[in-house]
Amino acid sequence: MLVLGISAFYHDSAAALVRDGEIVAAAQQERFSRKKHDSEFPAEAIAYCLDEAGVTLDQVDHVGFYDKPLLTFDRLLETYLAFAPRGLPSFVAAIPVWVKQKILQKSLVVKGLNALERGAVGEDKVLFGFHHHSHAASAFYPSPFDEAAVLVMDGVGEWATTSTGLGRGREVTLLNEIRFPHSLGMLYSAFTYYLGFAVNDGEYKVMGLAPYGEPKYAPTILDTLIDVKHDGSYRLDMTYFNYCTGLTMTNGRFDALFGGPPRKPSQPLTQRDMDLARSVQAVTEEVILRMCRSLHADTGQRNLCLAGGVALNCVANGRVLREGPFENVWIQPAAGDAGGAVGVALAIAHQMNGLDRAPRNRDAMQGAYLGPAFGDDRIRADLDRRGARYEVVAGDMLFERIAEELAAEKVVGWFQGRMEFGPRALGNRSILGDPRSERMQRLLNLKIKYREGFRPFAPAVLREDVSRYFEMDSDSPYMLLVAPVSEDRRQEVSDADAARQGLDKLHVVRSDIPAITHVDYSARIQTVHEDTNPRFHRLLQAFRTRTGCGVLVNTSFNVRDEPIVCTPDDAYRCFMATEMDVLVLGNTVLRKEEQ
Amino acid sequence: MAAPMFSARLLGTLKRPGGSDGDGLDLSDDGLRCPSTGETFPNIDGIPSLYMPSPGEGKDVTARVKSFYEEHPFPSYEGLEEFGELVNKGSHNPFAARLLEGIGYNKLVLECGCGTGQLTHFLQLNNNHVLGIDLSLSSLRLAVEHKLRNGLERSAFAQMNIFDLAVKDGAFDVVIAHGVLHHTFDARRAFGHIVRKVKPGGIVMVGLYNRYARVPTWLRSKAIGILGPRIDYVVRNRIRDARKAEIWVKDQYYNPHETWHSIDHVLHWFDQNGVEYLNCSPPILGSDGEDAASLFDRTRPGTPYQRVVTQLSWLASIAREGALFDVVGRRREGPVV
Numbered sequence: 040m041l042v043l044g045i046s047a048f049y050h051d052s053a054a055a056l057v058r059d060g061e062i063v064a065a066a067q068q069e070r071f072s073r074k075k076h077d078s079e080f081p082a083e084a085i086a087y088c089l090d091e092a093g094v095t096l097d098q099v100d101h102v103g104f105y106d107k108p109l110l111t112f113d114r115l116l117e118t119y120l121a122f123a124p125r126g127l128p129s130f131v132a133a134i135p136v137w138v139k140q141k142i143l144q145k146s147l148v149v150k151g152l153n154a155l156e157r158g159a160v161g162e163d164k165v166l167f168g169f170h171h172h173s174h175a176a177s178a179f180y181p182s183p184f185d186e187a188a189v190l191v192m193d194g195v196g197e198w199a200t201t202s203t204g205l206g207r208g209r210e211v212t213l214l215n216e217i218r219f220p221h222s223l224g225m226l227y228s229a230f231t232y233y234l235g236f237a238v239n240d241g242e243y244k245v246m247g248l249a250p251y252g253e254p255k256y257a258p259t260i261l262d263t264l265i266d267v268k269h270d271g272s273y274r275l276d277m278t279y280f281n282y283c284t285g286l287t288m289t290n291g292r293f294d295a296l297f298g299g300p301p302r303k304p305s306q307p308l309t310q311r312d313m314d315l316a317r318s319v320q321a322v323t324e325e326v327i328l329r330m331c332r333s334l335h336a337d338t339g340q341r342n343l344c345l346a347g348g349v350a351l352n353c354v355a356n357g358r359v360l361r362e363g364p365f366e367n368v369w370i371q372p373a374a375g376d377a378g379g380a381v382g383v384a385l386a387i388a389h390q391m392n393g394l395d396r397a398p399r400n401r402d403a404m405q406g407a408y409l410g411p412a413f414g415d416d417r418i419r420a421d422l423d424r425r426g427a428r429y430e431v432v433a434g435d436m437l438f439e440r441i442a443e444e445l446a447a448e449k450v451v452g453w454f455q456g457r458m459e460f461g462p463r464a465l466g467n468r469s470i471l472g473d474p475r476s477e478r479m480q481r482l483l484n485l486k487i488k489y490r491e492g493f494r495p496f497a498p499a500v501l502r503e504d505v506s507r508y509f510e511m512d513s514d515s516p517y518m519l520l521v522a523p524v525s526e527d528r529r530q531e532v533s534d535a536d537a538a539r540q541g542l543d544k545l546h547v548v549r550s551d552i553p554a555i556t557h558v559d560y561s562a563r564i565q566t567v568h569e570d571t572n573p574r575f576h577r578l579l580q581a582f583r584t585r586t587g588c589g590v591l592v593n594t595s596f597n598v599r600d601e602p603i604v605c606t607p608d609d610a611y612r613c614f615m616a617t618e619m620d621v622l623v624l625g626n627t628v629l630r631k632e633e634q
Numbered sequence: 635m636a637a638p639m640f641s642a643r644l645l646g647t648l649k650r651p652g653g654s655d656g657d658g659l660d661l662s663d664d665g666l667r668c669p670s671t672g673e674t675f676p677n678i679d680g681i682p683s684l685y686m687p688s689p690g691e692g693k694d695v696t697a698r699v700k701s702f703y704e705e706h707p708f709p710s711y712e713g714l715e716e717f718g719e720l721v722n723k724g725s726h727n728p729f730a731a732r733l734l735e736g737i738g739y740n741k742l743v744l745e746c747g748c749g750t751g752q753l754t755h756f757l758q759l760n761n762n763h764v765l766g767i768d769l770s771l772s773s774l775r776l777a778v779e780h781k782l783r784n785g786l787e788r789s790a791f792a793q794m795n796i797f798d799l800a801v802k803d804g805a806f807d808v809v810i811a812h813g814v815l816h817h818t819f820d821a822r823r824a825f826g827h828i829v830r831k832v833k834p835g836g837i838v839m840v841g842l843y844n845r846y847a848r849v850p851t852w853l854r855s856k857a858i859g860i861l862g863p864r865i866d867y868v869v870r871n872r873i874r875d876a877r878k879a880e881i882w883v884k885d886q887y888y889n890p891h892e893t894w895h896s897i898d899h900v901l902h903w904f905d906q907n908g909v910e911y912l913n914c915s916p917p918i919l920g921s922d923g924e925d926a927a928s929l930f931d932r933t934r935p936g937t938p939y940q941r942v943v944t945q946l947s948w949l950a951s952i953a954r955e956g957a958l959f960d961v962v963g964r965r966r967e968g969p970v971v
Contacts, residue, residue, distance in 0.1 A: 489718035615760045
């Protein structure tokens with residue numbers, strides 16, 4: 040049985056194809072269209088999924104769309120009515136789009152599909168899931184658990200902003216929900232906006248900025264903006280927010296509460312900005328932990344599955360794992376809306392069609408390597424067209440040679456096999472560096488990623504070595520857990536260095552792997568497994584053999600504001616547009632100095 | 635991240651000012667040196683200088699323009715621009731992004747009149763090596779400071795006179811003079827000098843004030859003393875830094891020397907110098923340049939009528955931002971006559 044899952048029209052559009060309960064392919068549209076967070080109909084992503092499986096639309100049994108647009112329309116209408124006549128301008132702006140596009144979604148989806156020239160589907164095959172059910176399904180079905188509690192948190196989907204649920208065998212049931220406008224995701228996004236970053240994109244920056252600050256404003260947030268109950272349920276005081284009726288997240292009362300207007304992107308970051316970031320992060324963690332405790336008590340489950348955009352907050356996830364009541368935690372790597380495509384397809388297969396589910400040892404996401412791969416012929420054709428100079432390094436030699444380059448502080452673009460699904464690059468579309476280097480963090484930010492100097496980098500570590508470097512000994516294949524660097528790797532910090540404030544903290548060497556040690560000694564860990572990514576595993580082994588260090592810096596293969604690369608040509612262009620030294624595509628190696 | 639003042643590829647393009655292509659230069663301790671004559675060219679305040687003043691004709695214009703830009707380095711950095719920020723800004727600027735895409739990869743580029751060097755730095759992406767030359771040392775000081783602070787290895791700078799360029803003929807894949815020739819005493823002759831530096835088959839791009847679209851700027855220049863700098867669109871909408879705004883106003887409204895040019899002027903220069911027309915930015919209305927994928931694609935220049943309509947239409951577009959238009963050409967194979 041073939042099910043095609045689609046998510047589109049809000050944030051990250053994506054497609055996924057499931058055959059007999061097995062995920063065959065999944066990809067985000069942004070990688071093909073090269074528009075970050077592209078929310079258009081994911082034509083190219085769907086075409087890719089069909090081609091990967093070697094099928095046409097005629098063979099597809101069901102097409103699942105990840106949410107119900109009419110319910111969202113209902114929420115918009117009711118929200119506008121509740122606040123009327125405020126919000127009229129945004130109402131006037133939004134409604135025509137809704138009437139034209141979103142209500143007529145079924146025919147739109149069918150039309151989009153049939154324009155792909157890969158067979159045809161009728162409207163009867165198109166089904167609509169519930170937004171949070173799709174998220175919950177994406178968290179439970181691929182998880183390694185027979186049974187688990189499920190927690191979904193995001194900005195908003197239809198009405199729900201936070202949902203709890205239960206996964207058991209073939210069924211995922213939603214238990215409780217918190218409804219719009221009360222939303223933990225929106226609270227975080229409001230601060231993202233207020234701190235001068237882009238909503239639905241800059242949340243990572245807030246999380247990365249938080250360790251530079253102190254949670255000074257957490258009491259203010261808890262006293263005024265959000266009322267958190269003991270069980271983790273909450274309400275926002277909507278008089279401080281503007282997202283129901285306006286085109287901004289926060290309003291003048293919010294500004295007054297924190298003593299000034301939102302930061303403009305061009306203004307420098309101040310200590311207050313960092314304290315605000317830390318404060319909203321602390322509140323978010325507190326809410327999530329309380330919610331986990333009550334969910335644990337209500338369901339009596341040992342396992343927890345997480346999805347929804349808030350589940351990308353890997354600092355909070357790390358605390359849930361360490362301090363929360365659940366024994367095991369599994370997080371959908373495409374926790375945002377893109378993952379809804381996988382969720383709705385799996386829900387149709389298991390819940391609706393009663394297909395049996397056999398949980399795997401690790402999980403069914405296959406390392407998230409679900410996107411397109413490119414063979415040597417295509418790689419060389421792309422490079423030849425650009426007039427690139429390259430050499431082909433056969434077999435084992437490749438890993439030795441690249442490990443040597445890395446040990447010499449070279450920055451390496453590592454393009455291998457199938458592209459990752461979800462927001463993280465996990466060793467197939469990655470930029471790699473030596474974590475022992477004291478200049479690597481600054482070099483990567485300023486001359487390769489072209490992004491803010493404060494932003495931290497993540498380590499990729501051999502699974503078998505993770506506890507040698509970090510205070511953690513569990514799988515984190517999707518870079519979704521943050522844990523501290525081991526005490527014995529940390530370095531004495533002088534009194535003068537310890538007294539540094541704000542962004543100045545960046546310049547202190549805190550461990551023997553400084554490039555991936557954040558200012559609070561934390562690291563966002565990716566464990567690398569031989570069975571899901573043997574080539575990356577071998578590279579790490581070769582690096583360890585050469586240097587004694589089983590860790591590499593792993594950052595996504597893109598520059599700021601661009602999607603991660605998809606094709607060999609994307610990789611070449613990104614390589615050339617930055618100060619990367621070496622590019623490896625399969626076994627083909629380019630050196631910048633030879634170009 | 636210490637970067638040398640010139641990459642090996644760029645050093646190979648330099649020659650002694652006034653000398654022949656055989657008079658190449660080497661790096662010395664504090665500047666440049668010509669091994670064939672033994673002449674040395676010490677850096678001035680850390681800036682490589684191969685400047686030779688214009689003799690006779692045009693001397694006073696050059697001197698006035700030079701002293702103007704010594705006082706007002708243009709376009710200047712806004713506060714403390716990190717290289718990453720500069721790249722982001724360039725990538726979001728459609729003109730700069732298209733220019734970089736057109737240039738491609740691994741090219742040698744000469745930017746005549748680079749000012750404070752932002753475009754020079756941006757174009758050294760894609761593994762290009764870019765030499766920025768200018769007559770203003772104070773502008774170049776900011777350019778070199780940015781280069782050294784950010785460890786940029788493939789951009790380089792030297793003080794030169796556009797009428798006596800100390801680079802070898804045919805040494806560059808691309809030569810750019812974006813908003814510069816109209817400040818020289820004879821733009822047509824200056825063009826003749828820079829075009830020699832492109833290799834046969836290479837690209838030359840000139841950006842000039844447009845004779846139609848520049849009129850509103852001229853009108854504003856009569857009023858700005860009374861009405862103040864806020865009458866300028868760029869000051870109102872583009873510039874955040876006060877010093878940068880002041881320099882923009884000086885450059886646009888108080889420049890000691892500027893000339894205005896039409897597309898047809900440039901087409902004429904192209905003809906005289908063995909350059910084939912490729913494209914125009916903004917494109918000529920009704921020509922195939924409007925749909926060209928790349929700024930460097932070969933398109934037709936349209937009819938004289940289309941060109942006049944195009945330039946009149948610029949009164950409603952680029953006029954508010956200085957009325958600068960660029961024409962791109964390809965140097966034909968064979969020597970320049």
